[in-house]
Amino acid sequence: MSKQFNFPKEKNYLLVPEMPTPNGRMHLGHLAGPYLKMDILRRKAERGGGKAFVVSGSDVFESYVELKASQLGIGTEDVCNKFHPQIIKDLEALKIHFDFFLNPLDEQWRARFFKREKELMQQLTDAGVVEEREEDLIYDPVNERFLNGCWIKGTCPNCGSGTGSYLCETCGTHYRPSDIFDAATYPDARVIKGTALYLKLDTKKLFDKVEKMEINSVFADILKRYVELQGPYIRLTTPQATGVEWEWGADKKQVLFTYSALLFFSVFCGDICKEQFDLPIHPFDAASDFTTIASFGIDNAIPYLAGVLAGGMELPGLKAFDYYLSNHFYYLNGEKFSTSRIHVIWGSDIVHLAQVQPDVVRYYLARQNPELEKKNFDVSEFITVVNEELFVRYNNVLKEAFAVLPQLPGEAPDDKWCAALQSLIAEQNSFLNPPGFNLADALHPVDEWMDRFDGWDAAERKLYAYWWLKGFALLAYPFMPDISTALWNRLSDETELTIDHFFSGNKIVRQPVEDILFKEVSYTQMEKCLPESIKVNP
Template sequence: MTVPTEGLIRTSKTAHPRHYLLAPSEPTPNGRLHLGHIAGPFLRLDMLSRFLRMRGDLPLIITGSDVYEPYMTFKAVAEGRSEAEIAAEYDALIAEDLSAVDIGVDQFINPCEDPWRKVFEEEVDACVRRLRHRGAVVEQRERVPYSRSAARYIVGPWLTGGCPDCGSRVSSYFCETCGGHFRPENLLEPQGPDGAGPLEWREISSLFLRVAEPEPLRRRMAEMRVPPRFQEAVERFLAREGGTVRLSAPQQWGVALEGGVPGVPRTLFSYAGIFMFARLMGAVHGEMSGTGVNAFDPGSGVTTVTSFGIDNVIPTMVCIVGTALRHGDMKGYDRVLVNDFYQLEGEKFSTSRGHVIWSADIARAPRISADAVRYFLAGTRLEEGPESMEPRSFVEVNNTRLAGRLTSLVRAASAVSADVLPEPMGQDRLARLEELLRRQEAALDGLVIATADAVAAFDLWWRETPGEWGSASQAYWWLKGVAVLAFPIMPRLGRRLWESLGGTGEPRLAAFLEPTRPRASGGPGGFEPITLGDLVSVLPVSSRHVPA
């Protein structure tokens, strides 16, 4: 069999490295990260980043805190602390949650803290000035509820009601069921919190952004393969709002915008603020990567990718993609990756109800491997619809696939190949590995990320083994194939195998064909069998598996 000339391993030494900015949606720093957060934006971009590095490219993952989200003030009022204090606490916990499952972040930006506060405010000012010049900033009158007893406008998480698009119960400015966004006056049967007293509807003047015309935005969404249901949600929103999206909100916490009147605060609305935050990330990428240009500059040569849940479709597609088209000097994201919600035992993860599994808790539980957690989550197809974390399924996958057959195969191959310098890899096996790497590339480095397809490519390789190893070289190259195909999914296994085979650092395709002498001792280890009881300590009391 002839090895394809376009194979990734063969071309890795001569391919020109490409720059990528990978931007998972910014978490609100009012709580930790659970598996619902990890399974979507963070895992898929981490898997992409690892595959790109292994291929020889130059990705950077940059994100930060959605610190000016109104839920920050909601929590601050409830706890009697400042928003900045809460953000600092949870930024540290978010970093722990990401690290526990080996999610790499190259730069995490908190825009309310130095050194980021000043540069973010400067970016906001510059963007608003340019958008005003382009005729994209407009003032509009709107009706907003006010509570005299609370001495605040009842907006954001303080206001609840029915979604005007689908009727679901909602709070704040968006619906987690259908992805719709709306003004306070659009809510069905709006209600304030207990103690707010009767709501007094006041007419105020707010700033809105007039984004791209419908047809250019429609074409751009189609080019990026945004699912039709989300395209429809965007078009429905813009039709109701006359092609505009909120730029300011009547709340105290945030970056102040010009033009307010006494008694009516006017600060940057957090969803519009993600446009300015994206430009800040682009500038940071230019500094960190050495390109010296903003990643969103036309002709930057940087592939920009963002990943987010369905509740962020409107903010991303309207506030970033639509506003970039209006901005005139920004290319916007090249790829947008939308995932549905990951559930727990058939119900939405809910911090308020405590129906969660915190990522750091499960990854650090005795006998449970962070690699096993990642492998299980990566097997979902959240790009197609919601899926659910089922504890029994996790135990079965861990025990039958990972702690069972894979671990026994890896240990047997390691014993056969130990301390033997291998012969060159056979052409048939190299061709098969190249084919599976191409499958992983198609699954991860495209307009849609399908992590389950990347897992399937890995599974095909490790399951294709003889009954007994014919030679040390045969076992060596199989193990090395396991290392590279596993690395995006299970980085600890991939790196452990690579180093036990005599390599250094992370697996690299450019170094794959160089024979190295495996270590004589200190093998790659493996996965441990677990029971449902091992999970009980990390499951919420709402789980049907936790004794009453």
């Protein structure tokens, strides 16, 4: 029997990154947050022989779609259909894989999506956790619309920052539009007494769940502050022009509040996963063995911690998300990424215009990731890291290993050698398993593997070069899939890069090493994808 590593069986996952608004493309600030980490987790799971399905889609009823439609002079569906494929292109450029990335307005999904959202809303209503609450609605008679979402701006009632819509991007506070309304700013507006539907939060059950999930304390505090300010309720409906309509009485009709309805969208993603992959049970079924995980940024803390999590615990027969992966804001050269100010680097542009390898972008974003605090993509630092760490250090070790490859792979290393690699994989896995998820720490075993080769003498290098290279492919794969896969294909007949296949399919294909090396990055390259706001004379 061939040698094998001893790892516990990987879990089955349904990964649902937050649904982006299709009013623009995806920049590195988006990609470094909810999306890259889910792809890395997926690759880690599949490397271990598990299943990890990634399903999400565009939040087509987020109100900023209406604003973009107004700016472009086209319909809201046209906006969604314009930017949805561009979002996919930016994701794909950095090798961020989705099994399905849905546009709910596509004919393939539209009727089912609307029906499912209404079914789930009815289930919450039948569970007795939906309440009608009075509130001030702000109406603009000039433009004939309610001032909420993208159409209202004011001051955050918590931190005093300028804000708009329903969520403060500085402190994460969620509020009612009336909380930030200033009559002096909107002199034509009228305050109308109205009602909306809210989910009544079981705060004890909710906070117990938050504690069990070991959610980042900063995010847990945002939830506590929200309940103190707004009470134990989260919005379920709002008077908006676009959305899934919901009636609950005579002359009482609004649309489902898209932020809280991310719960319904998530369950719909589970529906598609069960159907398309012929699963015996729904991933959100209470009896399912799937581990369900959502990822989101600090500006969506309350929708996910209150609406999605609390609502998920009330849907009969289903379970709430098992884990959350959250992140703070990402900055670009010291200022927050901003689509409106065009202070961005688009995902596709850094790869296709600047001709930077996706692997090196992923490496830097993982190393400089905003999981625990806000972080900064510094262009000069990025170039230095790529050129000094990857182009010089990593390439030198890879070239040295290839230079001493034997004619044949040879016998598998002894148990002590294998135990060292297994220990590093286990360490990496520990940082890629929630709740202890930490991308930067998960990169350390890759660096340690590099150090190990550097520490060997000439005889050890020649003896272990083949197995060291194969080990590098395993450790680097979640972060740097292109180079890892190219390397694996040189060393194995096994098409799947998995831990179980490490000792099998051994071969050595001797070709030039350029396609498994990291390429140098220059400022001249980067300038092709940089916004005017940070371009400088090199």
